[in-house]
Amino acid sequence: MISATKALAVVAAATLPCFALAQPASSTLNRVQQSGTLRVCTPGDYKPFSFEKAPGVFEGLDVDLMQTLAAALQAKPQYVKTSWSNLMPDFVAGKCDIAVGGISVTLERQRQAYFSAPYMINGKTPLTRCENVARYQTIEAINQPAVRVIANPGGSNERFARTHLGRAQLRIHTDNVTIFDEVIKKNADVFVTEAAEAIVQSKAHPELCAVNPQKPLQYAEMAYLLPQGDDVFKHFVDQWLHLSTATGDFGRVRARWLQE
Incomplete structure (x- = not known):
């Protein structure tokens, strides 16, 4: 029996060639498909989302999810180490296609980049x-x-x-x-x-x-950073995230790392 992760990748892969014909040549989606590499910026110091356990080796909830996103894009993830202070400068400079690792949605970041649909409330x-x-x-x-x-x-x-x-x-x-x-x-x-x-x-x-993690001091959402103005790539990532949630794939990854 095929797993939900593999099924999602197969469905996405089957639809990509037709979709690619309609997308702008400058789309991140087009570049990732052509290169076969999804460049992922992450500070790698924030459990349970992303943690660099050895040089260049990352693990965590977001790392597992990036594996499934890359598979849906017929690509492999390539992690680009950054820091919280350098996250936005590195992302805006084009060093990666997506940024992950427990990133809070803020208006300051929204001025310079798109956010994916939020995948977690985490105040x-x-x-x-x-x-x-x-x-x-x-x-x-x-x-x-x-x-x-x-x-x-x-x-x-x-x-x-x-x-x-x-x-x-x-x-x-x-x-x-x-x-x-x-x-x-x-x-x-x-x-x-x-x-x-x-x-x-x-x-x-x-x-x-x-202290009262079920009732945070301030509301916050987690999402992924995406290139500003690239609606094609944002729509793809949001749809992948929706399908991951609907199939239960996201829930299984979350349960593994949060153990709630």
């Missing part, structure tokens, strides 16, 4: 040592002069901290992989990140607890 959630969960239930409780907040640079976590936690003591930690150790070691009190990451890291570090 801001405090991550703290378990003995402090009762202390950091709200933005007001965290936004106090005595509270030491830590954030990683260049993304929506830093933006949230600077926008909503201006009274707290804010420290920017450049390594998103070791930022959790800073909270464990009591060098920081709170790290406000996305609910999915807070859940995954609380499971990986028993000392840490996600």
Whole structure:
């Protein structure tokens, strides 16, 4: 019996030749089909979405999904390492066809790129040592002069901290992989990140607890960055995402990495 992933790829592949005749020559879809390579930008430091476990070797929810998208395009994924600070400059410079890895939908990013249809609601959630969960239930409780907040640079976590936690003591930690150790070691009190990451890291570090991840402090959506103005490629990615959800393929990948 053919799997849902393979079935999706077969259906998409069967329809691509006819579709390709009608698409503009400048479309990313046309370039990916001709080259056989889907270039994927990702910071690779954000579990469970994308994590570089060895140089050039990535794993995670978005990585698995990019495998199925590339298959639907009759291509192979090629990962381009970036950082949260350089994500938009690298993407706008044309270093990749799509950017993934737990990217929050923001109006600032929307000015420079398209977003795919959102595939997850994933709002801001405090991550703290378990003995402090009762202390950091709200933005007001965290936004106090005595509270030491830590954030990683260049993304929506830093933006949230600077926008909503201006009274707290804010420290920017450049390594998103070791930022959790800073909270464990009591060098920081709170790290406000996305609910999915807070859940995954609380499971990986028993000392840490996600504070009300089912009721985030701020609403947020996750989506993929796509080239601005390329409606053909956006429509294809959105349709692939819709079919992945409808067939249950997305749900199986999500369950594997989030274990909700």
